[in-house]
Amino acid sequence: MKKHNEQKARILLVDDEKFYIDVLVEILNQNYQVIVAKDGESALQRATHEDLIPDLILLDILMPDIDGYEVCQRLKQNPLTRDIPVIFLTVKSEVDDELRGFTLGAVDYITKPISPPIVESRVANHLALARGKRILSDENSLLELRVQERTKEIRRTQDVAIRCMASLAETRDNETGNHIKRTQYYIRLLCEKLKDHPEYKEYLTEDTVDRLFRSAPLHDIGKVGIPDQILMKPGKLTEDEWVVMRTHSQLGHDALVKAECDFGTTEFLAMAKEVTLTHHEKWDGSGYPQGLKGSQIPIFGRLMALADVYDALVNKRVYKEAYSHGSAVEIILESSGSHFDPVIVEAFKALEGEFNDIAIKFADS
Structure with a gap:
C-alpha cells in the first residue's frame, strides 16, 4: 500500500x-x-x-x-x-x-x-x-491505543491488589488462594447458566459478570478483623464466638465503604460491597448480618452464598473434614428455598459436574 x-x-x-x-x-x-x-x-x-x-x-x-x-x-x-x-x-x-x-x-x-x-x-x-x-x-x-494500554495497566494493578487482600484474608483463615479461584469460577458457571433466565438476564450482562468475577475474591476480607483465637479455632465455636465471627461480613463491607469515601465510588466497588455484606444471608431470612429474606437479598450475594458453601463443604477446614462431592450436592439441593435461592439451586443442579471439575482442577495442595 x-x-x-x-x-x-x-x-x-x-x-x-x-x-x-x-x-x-x-x-x-x-x-x-x-x-x-x-x-x-x-x-x-x-x-x-x-x-x-x-x-x-x-x-x-x-x-x-x-x-x-x-x-x-x-x-x-x-x-x-x-x-x-x-x-x-x-x-x-x-x-x-x-x-x-x-x-x-x-x-x-x-x-x-x-x-x-x-x-x-x-x-x-x-x-x-x-x-x-x-x-x-x-x-x-x-x-485510543494508549488509553487501552493504560486501562489494562490499571486493571492489572487493581486485580493484583484484590488478590493480595483476598489472599491475606484466606491465609489468616488457614485456607489457600485456591478457594478464591474456585469460588470465582463457580460463580462464572452459574452466571453463564442464568444469563438468559427471565429473572436474571437484566442483571447478568457481560460487563456485570466480569465485575462479579473480579470482585468475588473480596467476599471474606472482613476476616482480617476477626481475632486469631476465634478465626483459627480447631473446634466448634461457642455462641459468643459465633457472634464475633459473623461480624466479618460487616467488617469487610465497612472497609470497602471507607475506601469508597476516600477515593470515590465505582461500579466495581458497589458490587464488591454487596457481595461482601450479603453472601451469608439466607433465602428464608435466617442469615446474617441483616436477616434479609428472598428477593431482598441481592442477586450477587445469592450467587456467592451457594459458591462459598459448596467450596466449604468439599474442602477440609480446621473444624471439619471434607465432604464428598455427592454429599455436598445433596446438602445444597436440600437447602433450596431455605438457605439458597431455588432458581440458583436449579442452575447448580445442572452444573454440579462442572463444579466438581473446578474443585478438582484448583484443589488445595
Whole structure:
C-alpha cells in the first residue's frame, strides 16, 4: 500500500475526452503524480491497485460505460477507497446533480470548461483536508491505543491488589488462594447458566459478570478483623464466638465503604460491597448480618452464598473434614428455598459436574 509521506501526492484523473485529459495533466503534472483512466472500470481497477491508490480522484460524470455517479458509489462502498476525496468534473451545473454527487460522497464539483486556478486551488485544498483528516485519525488511533494500554495497566494493578487482600484474608483463615479461584469460577458457571433466565438476564450482562468475577475474591476480607483465637479455632465455636465471627461480613463491607469515601465510588466497588455484606444471608431470612429474606437479598450475594458453601463443604477446614462431592450436592439441593435461592439451586443442579471439575482442577495442595 502506498505511503502518504511521498513528495508528490497521487491524483487519479478519470475522463474519456482527450482534450480535458491533456489540459488537466498539464495543469497538475508539475506538482502531482497524475494517473489517467479513460473509463469507469479502468478507474476502479487503478484506484484499488495496491501500488496506485490515489490521494484524490478527479472524476468525470458522463462516460460511455458506467457514469461517474456509479463509480463514486462503488468507491465509497470499498473500505480501501472510501476515504479518498472525489471531485466531480462535469459540464452540468444544475443543483440536483450537485446534490446527488454530494449524497454519494463527493467533496466538490469542477465545471467544464476548465479554469486552471480553480483546479489548482480546489485540488490543493482537498488534499490538505484529506491529509489533516489522516493525521487526526492517526493521532486518535494512537490516543485510543494508549488509553487501552493504560486501562489494562490499571486493571492489572487493581486485580493484583484484590488478590493480595483476598489472599491475606484466606491465609489468616488457614485456607489457600485456591478457594478464591474456585469460588470465582463457580460463580462464572452459574452466571453463564442464568444469563438468559427471565429473572436474571437484566442483571447478568457481560460487563456485570466480569465485575462479579473480579470482585468475588473480596467476599471474606472482613476476616482480617476477626481475632486469631476465634478465626483459627480447631473446634466448634461457642455462641459468643459465633457472634464475633459473623461480624466479618460487616467488617469487610465497612472497609470497602471507607475506601469508597476516600477515593470515590465505582461500579466495581458497589458490587464488591454487596457481595461482601450479603453472601451469608439466607433465602428464608435466617442469615446474617441483616436477616434479609428472598428477593431482598441481592442477586450477587445469592450467587456467592451457594459458591462459598459448596467450596466449604468439599474442602477440609480446621473444624471439619471434607465432604464428598455427592454429599455436598445433596446438602445444597436440600437447602433450596431455605438457605439458597431455588432458581440458583436449579442452575447448580445442572452444573454440579462442572463444579466438581473446578474443585478438582484448583484443589488445595
